[in-house]
Amino acid sequence: MPELPEVETVRRGLAPVMEGARLVEVVARRPDLRWPLPERFAERLTGRRVAGLGRRAKYLVADIEAANGRPAEALVMHLGMSGSFRIDMPATEPHAPGAFALPRSKAAAHDHVEFGFESGARIVYNDPRRFGAMLLVPRNELEEHPLFRDLGPEPLGNAFDAATLAAACAGRRSPIKAVLLDQTVVAGLGNIYVCEALHRAGIAPDRMAASLIGAIGQSDGGVAPIIHPTAPLDRLVAIIREVLEEAIRAGGSTLRDHAQVDGTLGYFQHTFRAYGRAGEPCLTPGCGGVIERLVQSGRSTFHCTSCQK
């Protein structure tokens, strides 16, 4: 489930439970996900308060308040391919202060980590394939952490624009799809939304990225670039934003058995025009083509050869 819109949807679902809440029990049912869990993971979190829950690229970042002189830490969480969170609310009244006999939720298969809060709410991380990860990083070192250091701009932020994308495409020998999937170019896109954005933009996924730069704008004597509003990369940037915003509004995409934190389904997958639609008619008005599947760098690409050039 997890590209930027799904992670953002999860963040919005978890935030009301986590923000300002104190952890009273942390259960790690196995020592590792993709990587080993941090040393003394449960001990370092138990008793601490979560100040806020943010997102960077496809990472959730929970701010853990300092306690007992320990430095403030960031609990970094990644959902990998199959990770999901669910919230188990207490069936009964919140227990009295000091009474820590929390009703532990019934652990389902692949429930690997569980966070219990003072309120009685419990947040459970489930991840069959275990490509997800949890890390504890000193808050002031987060930006320099290897996982964050090289991340490109947020696609919904101001730092991502046609000029930035053009710079990334320049001198590259790879197709535009590979560039958009590169998290150091723009952080948060994945296979689904790249396919969708390129389809909407009418750009072939296997087109060389560098070939899109030409029409970006001419230099006005080398002083400042003039960006044509209709230039392909300008349009692509606008469409990427549009697709991501639509998807977030729809609660993300629910593939396979995945659901949002409250168990409801995301609806964006019903809006897919390319992803997963091989053999079905292209939905671009007046196109009449058929969506085809091709493999790029070992990953499926869905596209229409009629309207994507």
Add this chain to the structure above:
DNA sequence: CAAAGTTCCTGCGAGC
């Protein structure tokens, strides 16, 4: 069989 993600390794091409 194929799967939403990322890291690591190999192999190739460019350039010195």
Add this chain to the structure above:
DNA sequence: TGCTCGCAGGAACTTT
């Protein structure tokens, strides 16, 4: 010609 260096593509991780 030969050897680096860096990039680009593929394998690998795992379970359903």
